Amino acid sequence: MTLAPPSDTPVRPVSEIELERRAFRKRQGAKSVLISVVSTLVLAVVVWVTLINTPGWEQVTQTFFNWDVAVASFPRIWQGFLVNLQVLAVSAVLVVLFGLLIATIRTLRGPVWLPLRAAAAAYTDLFRGLPLIIVLYLVGFGIPGLGLIPVRLPFAFWGIVALTLTYSAYVAEVFRAGIEAVHPSQRQAARSLGLSHAKTMRLIVVPQAIRKVTPALMNDFVALQKDVGLISVLGAVDAVRAAQIETATYFNFTPYVVAGLLFVLLAIPTIRLTDWYTARVRAREQVGGIV
Amino acid sequence: MSGVLHLEDVWKSFDDHAVLRGIDLEVGAGEVVALIGASGSGKSTLLRTVNLLEPIDDGRIRLRDEDISDPRVDPDSVRARIGVVFQQYNLFPHLTVLANITLALRHVHRMGRRQADAAALALLERVGLTDKAQSHPDRLSGGQQQRVAIARAIATSPDLLLLDEITSALDPELVGEVLDLVRALADDGMTIVMATHEMAFARDVADRVVFLDAGRILEQGPPAEVFGAPREERTRAFLARFTTS
Numbered sequence: 001m002t003l004a005p006p007s008d009t010p011v012r013p014v015s016e017i018e019l020e021r022r023a024f025r026k027r028q029g030a031k032s033v034l035i036s037v038v039s040t041l042v043l044a045v046v047v048w049v050t051l052i053n054t055p056g057w058e059q060v061t062q063t064f065f066n067w068d069v070a071v072a073s074f075p076r077i078w079q080g081f082l083v084n085l086q087v088l089a090v091s092a093v094l095v096v097l098f099g100l101l102i103a104t105i106r107t108l109r110g111p112v113w114l115p116l117r118a119a120a121a122a123y124t125d126l127f128r129g130l131p132l133i134i135v136l137y138l139v140g141f142g143i144p145g146l147g148l149i150p151v152r153l154p155f156a157f158w159g160i161v162a163l164t165l166t167y168s169a170y171v172a173e174v175f176r177a178g179i180e181a182v183h184p185s186q187r188q189a190a191r192s193l194g195l196s197h198a199k200t201m202r203l204i205v206v207p208q209a210i211r212k213v214t215p216a217l218m219n220d221f222v223a224l225q226k227d228v229g230l231i232s233v234l235g236a237v238d239a240v241r242a243a244q245i246e247t248a249t250y251f252n253f254t255p256y257v258v259a260g261l262l263f264v265l266l267a268i269p270t271i272r273l274t275d276w277y278t279a280r281v282r283a284r285e286q287v288g289g290i291v
Numbered sequence: 292m293s294g295v296l297h298l299e300d301v302w303k304s305f306d307d308h309a310v311l312r313g314i315d316l317e318v319g320a321g322e323v324v325a326l327i328g329a330s331g332s333g334k335s336t337l338l339r340t341v342n343l344l345e346p347i348d349d350g351r352i353r354l355r356d357e358d359i360s361d362p363r364v365d366p367d368s369v370r371a372r373i374g375v376v377f378q379q380y381n382l383f384p385h386l387t388v389l390a391n392i393t394l395a396l397r398h399v400h401r402m403g404r405r406q407a408d409a410a411a412l413a414l415l416e417r418v419g420l421t422d423k424a425q426s427h428p429d430r431l432s433g434g435q436q437q438r439v440a441i442a443r444a445i446a447t448s449p450d451l452l453l454l455d456e457i458t459s460a461l462d463p464e465l466v467g468e469v470l471d472l473v474r475a476l477a478d479d480g481m482t483i484v485m486a487t488h489e490m491a492f493a494r495d496v497a498d499r500v501v502f503l504d505a506g507r508i509l510e511q512g513p514p515a516e517v518f519g520a521p522r523e524e525r526t527r528a529f530l531a532r533f534t535t536s
Contacts, residue, residue, distance in 0.1 A: 189381035192342055193395035193443070194371025203398060207385050 062252075069254040073246035077255060080242030081262050084228045087156050087238070091163040091228065092221060098164060099171030104201065106176055120172070127169035132230060136162045140234040156238075159231030167224055174216045178209030215281065218274040225267050229259075239263070294353075295320050295451055295482045296341065301350035303336055310336045312506035314350070318451070321480040325493035325514075328503035329529060334486035337503070338453045341484070342373050355450060371399050374444030374452040378459050380436040382428035382443070388415070389424040392443045400447055414442040418472055434465030438472055445476065452476065454485035470496075490533045494518050502526045 051057060105113070105120040127135070140158040143149075182205045190200040232241035239259040246255035296318040303311040310333045318324050326334045339345040341352060343359065343366040352360040359369045382391050392411035396402040402410070415421045418438040420431075428436055437457055444452060454473065458466045470492050477483060477496050487493055493500055493514060500517040502510045510523045521527045 185377065185379060185381045186383065188344060189375075189377065189383070190394075191367075192344070192370055192373075192375040193447075194367050194399040195395070196367050199398055203394065204383055208383075211385065 064253045064257055066250075066252055066254045069246075069250045069252045070258050073243070073250065073255040074258060076242045076246055077239050077259050077262065080237050081239035081259070083156055083236060083238040084231075084263075085266075087159050087163070087231060087236075088225060088228045091160050091167065092224060094160070094164040095167040095171050095220075095224070096217075098168040100175055100206070102168060102172035103175035103179060104206070106172070107179055107201065109197065124169045124172050127166050128173070130166070132162070132166045132227060133233060135166050136230060136233055138162075139165065155234040155236035156231060159228070159234055159236055163224065163227065163231070167220065167227075170220055171217065174213050174220065175209060177216075178213035179205055181212050182208045215274055215278040218270060218277065222267050222270050222274065225270065226263050229263060294318065295322075295355060296484070297351075297353040298337075298341075299351040299353075301337075301340060301352060302348045303333075303340055303345060304348055310506050311340065311347075314506075314508060316501065316508065318482060318484055320482055322499065323477045323481075323483045323497045324485070325497035325500045326484065326486045326503055327488075327490065327493060327500060327529075332503040333506045334503055335455055338375070338455050338484065338486055341451075342375050342453060343369055367399075371395070371447065372450045374447070374449035376437070376440050376444045376452070376454045376457045378456040380428070380433070380440045380460075382436055382440055384428055387425050387427060388420065388431070388439050391428065391439060392446050395443070395447050411442070411446060414446055415439075417475075418442045419468075432465060433461045434468045437461065437465075437469045441469070441472055441476075445481070450482065452481050452483045454483060454487070456486050456488065458487070458489055490518070490530070502529065504529075 054060075102120045102123060105116050106124075108117055136159065139162040140155060143158065143161075144153070179201075186204055186208065187200055190204040191197075195203065229238065229240040232238050232244070235241070237245075239262055240256075243255035243259040247253055294317050296316070298314050298316040301311055301314040302309070310331075314333075314337060316324075316337075326337065328334055336345060340347050341354075347360055350360070351358055354369060354372065357364065357369075382388075383394070386394065389408060389411050392414060393402075393404075393407040396407040396410060397404065412421065412424060415424055418441065420435060420438060420442075423431060423435065423439070428439065431439065441457075457473075458469055461469065466489070470489065473483070473485070473492075474496050485493075485497075495514075497514050499511060500514045501508055502517060502521075502523070504525050510517060510521060510526045517526065518530065521530060
């Protein structure tokens, strides 16, 4: 424990040496700001001049960055984008729940659970290996083809199923890594109090594991945000599919750029949040915090 | 004294290395037993076998009159009757100090929240940390954390308290506050088995000192006897290292 200095400590004048050091740091700071501004400007000018001097520049601006086409196609792309957002919201929740379930199953002990453990392991192996687009085709066209379900479900539904299947496999592995990263002494302390294995997991291990893996999970969420665009291959009219239709209408690729921008705008807040959170966790760990 | 803990010819090996080689030990109700001995002599392993964190290879351990080394016994119910404090505190970093203490009361002993909180606050008052109830463990000093760990271990009024080198990770100036608390518990009649390197404390508080050497009990008796007039040469050699330093 450190004692606070007495409140009547007189205000001490700063020494000459420290004043000189501060002046030096200030000069250095001003210098580095200047250098970074200049280098950024130089790079931007070089890129710009190179681009506008390419032989196809005129045509590319017409076919990819046409403002009129962008404005005209925006409403339908936005309609499609709302489908993406719905699929994203539902998938994200399902992925966290299902991923945590799979991770927990993989940590179960005892011979009774062997078949479940093996199934969970096989599941993560399979779906981490299988390309998402193939899962989409298999689920979106295969399962309805079985005739098991009498009603015709929307393509977005099958998109959610396929995304959940694929992403849960990744997220389960992230959770499992987090569970294993909780120090064994925590488990030991909990078991010493008489807590069962299940309660130790639920009250002690999993809460700490989730804190540890949050940055990794957020990163997977960013990946999911753009992969929701792949449901268009099933025929669901999402932002990508809408852009495709608009492109065909105007003989112009600008709608794809519009859809792409929407996805980027969606991703940026999450990316910033992830960076901020990771930095915060790191800062905490550096002062010796345990969380 | 009626016995709380009985060890009968307890053996334990890790791979080829025999850590406990036929331990016989009886601990009476309210007795404070200090285990001393060099690192690797088996002190910690002995405590871990009693708490069923390590299965034994041979022998028998009884708590009260129950054979807890019987594999048919539910280890969770045994551990619920034994309090343990570790060298590294092992508090739960994601829970407040209060929640650390109420955890076993609520989730093992099924006590209601309000009742458990009241019990925990009473304990915190006893260990002098009432104002830290809502803090997280990483905001506490080592000595404070260890006092919380002790409060957590005794919250369920265990039959037996095991202390595994609880001051070894502490800065010297923080050792006193923790030992004072252990002394108070001993005065209240808690049955305690502690592995320790604090010879002065063992001499002061323990009813009996047990010297472990290479997995055997080489010598035991009242502190005055073991420290004052050790019978065995190895005990003398071990103690000499502490008195000269």
